[in-house]
Amino acid sequence: MADVVLACEGLKKAYGDLMVLKGINFKIEKGQTKVIIGPSGSGKSTFLRVIGLLEPPTDGKVFFEGQDVYSSDMDLNMVRAKIGFVFQEPSLFRHLTALDNVKIGLKVVLGMSEEEATEKAMETLRLVHLEEWAHHYPAQLSGGQQQRVGIARALAMDPDILLFDEPTASLDIELTWEVIDVMKELAEREVTMLVVTHEIGFAKEVADEILFMDDGKFLEWGPPEKVLRNPSTPRAREFLSRLLGGV
Amino acid sequence: MITLSDFLFLLQGVPVTLSISLLSFALGFIIGIPIAVVRQIAPLELTVVAEGYEKVMRGIPVLVFMLFLHFGLAGIVPIFKDSFISSVVALGLRSGAYQSQIFRGAINSVGRDQMRAAISLGMTRTQAFRHIILPQAFIVALPGLGSEIALLIKDSSYSFVLGVLDLTKYSDILRKATKSFIIPYLTAAILYILMTFPIANYLDRWGSRLKTKYGLR
Ligand SMILES: Nc1ncnc2c1ncn2[C@@H]1O[C@H](COP(=O)(O)OP(=O)(O)O)[C@@H](O)[C@H]1O
Numbered sequence: 001m002a003d004v005v006l007a008c009e010g011l012k013k014a015y016g017d018l019m020v021l022k023g024i025n026f027k028i029e030k031g032q033t034k035v036i037i038g039p040s041g042s043g044k045s046t047f048l049r050v051i052g053l054l055e056p057p058t059d060g061k062v063f064f065e066g067q068d069v070y071s072s073d074m075d076l077n078m079v080r081a082k083i084g085f086v087f088q089e090p091s092l093f094r095h096l097t098a099l100d101n102v103k104i105g106l107k108v109v110l111g112m113s114e115e116e117a118t119e120k121a122m123e124t125l126r127l128v129h130l131e132e133w134a135h136h137y138p139a140q141l142s143g144g145q146q147q148r149v150g151i152a153r154a155l156a157m158d159p160d161i162l163l164f165d166e167p168t169a170s171l172d173i174e175l176t177w178e179v180i181d182v183m184k185e186l187a188e189r190e191v192t193m194l195v196v197t198h199e200i201g202f203a204k205e206v207a208d209e210i211l212f213m214d215d216g217k218f219l220e221w222g223p224p225e226k227v228l229r230n231p232s233t234p235r236a237r238e239f240l241s242r243l244l245g246g247v
Numbered sequence: 248m249i250t251l252s253d254f255l256f257l258l259q260g261v262p263v264t265l266s267i268s269l270l271s272f273a274l275g276f277i278i279g280i281p282i283a284v285v286r287q288i289a290p291l292e293l294t295v296v297a298e299g300y301e302k303v304m305r306g307i308p309v310l311v312f313m314l315f316l317h318f319g320l321a322g323i324v325p326i327f328k329d330s331f332i333s334s335v336v337a338l339g340l341r342s343g344a345y346q347s348q349i350f351r352g353a354i355n356s357v358g359r360d361q362m363r364a365a366i367s368l369g370m371t372r373t374q375a376f377r378h379i380i381l382p383q384a385f386i387v388a389l390p391g392l393g394s395e396i397a398l399l400i401k402d403s404s405y406s407f408v409l410g411v412l413d414l415t416k417y418s419d420i421l422r423k424a425t426k427s428f429i430i431p432y433l434t435a436a437i438l439y440i441l442m443t444f445p446i447a448n449y450l451d452r453w454g455s456r457l458k459t460k461y462g463l464r
């Protein structure tokens with residue numbers, strides 16, 4: 001059996017009385033790319049934050065590489081360092097240059113020396129085609145460039161998985177492409193990725209599995225062709241027909 | 248007109264006024280940042296202590312506090328027999344409460360996305376504050392810190408009551424010596440403005456420039 005990087009069982013999350021995640025089972029294996037789609041407010045971002053250990057679950061378990069994260073004595077910060085996160089709104093550190101954004105985690109969390117961190121960060125910026133922008137501040141970069149720095153910042157940590165929360169949702173169309181292209185390159189390099197996105201072209205091309213989330217649960221999942229062409233639930237059919245602009 | 252020798256006499260008070268102001272500002276800075284951070288992340292009991300400190304310090308007139316330290320507490324803590332030190336400590340402790348408020352507002356303006364991104368990299372909350380939140384909060388706080396320094400320069404004049412030879416005291420001495428009531432105080436007032444205005448203005452502009460550069464709100 002392949003290595004399961006991240007998994008959850010019976011995962012529930014409530015904010016006060018509002019139950020947002022209603023018992024989710026999920027797993028993703030090394031090298032896989034999985035895409036989550038679903039209507040706004042269905043709980044996709046919440047799911048990523050909880051499985052990415054940014055928020056504790058209300059109930060259920062999260063497993064990182066087979067270990068129950070919340071009941072063993074794992075150092076949560078060290079696990080978080082192994083889970084890369086790219087957010088919807090570019091959340092680069094605004095007082096740091098692109099290069100320093102990528103370096104800061106390497107130095108502070110992984111304890112790399114200045115030279116090591118610089119070398120690693122430049123190398124990673126090259127992967128997202130931004131080495132020439134290394135010394136610019138976020139405010140001087142386009143939204144697409146900021147998102148690519150965000151990807152580099154997560155990627156430089158050598159994470160075991162990257163989580164993306166609608167990384168192109170706040171971008172113009174041309175800027176969307178440059179980000180999607182970088183993500184495709186990562187998928188080709190067998191980086192494990194869990195991506196919330198409605199870029200269906202990306203999902204078709206690189207996803208091993210598409211999961212449809214509705215009202216805090218996965219209603220449907222499977223290979224892209226199946227979920228996109230032949231959804232079995234009415235909710236998924238309705239959502240997809242609107243998303244794909246079909247009749 | 249004030250004579251040159253009178254003016255030079257008055258000027259002797261300026262370094263003392265500036266030292267009291269800047270030292271008490273530094274003391275307030277050292278106190279203010281931890282209190283602001285404590286009020287963000289510490290357990291409830293500590294938060295209550297920090298909040299209490301702010302309330303008390305903002306509630307006491309600083310002159311009463313100075314008199315209390317110098318004439319009251321000096322019996323137990325001899326260091327407060329020194330009127331300069333009493334002034335600096337009283338102004339500094341109060342400034343800590345004000346600066347904590349300034350920093351708290353600035354920290355809140357930095358935005359939760361920054362903390363979340365830092366945590367996602369595996370930073371502890373303390374590391375996130377140190378490397379991500381506070382450097383940005385400091386920039387946002389600059390105009391407020393400028394006003395705080397200006398306030399301290401003005402309020403350092405209370406130290407005159409304890410006998411500190413600051414600008415106010417020198418102007419008072421000059422008034423007695425020259426029997427001129429208007430010129431000594433007027434000159435002192437102008438000197439106070441010449442100290443407060445450029446400092447506050449400089450920090451304000453420095454803050455705006457950095458805010459624009461980093462795209463901070
Ligand atoms: N921090 C929070 N506090 C309270 N409610 C929240 C919070 N985060 C999300 N929610 C609610 O949870 C539901 C799902 O939100 P979200 O996970 O952002 O959905 P999606 O990403 O699919 O649009 C929404 O009703 C939202 O209002």
Ligand SMILES: [Mg+2]
Pocket residue numbers: 044045046165166
């Ligand atoms: Mg979302």
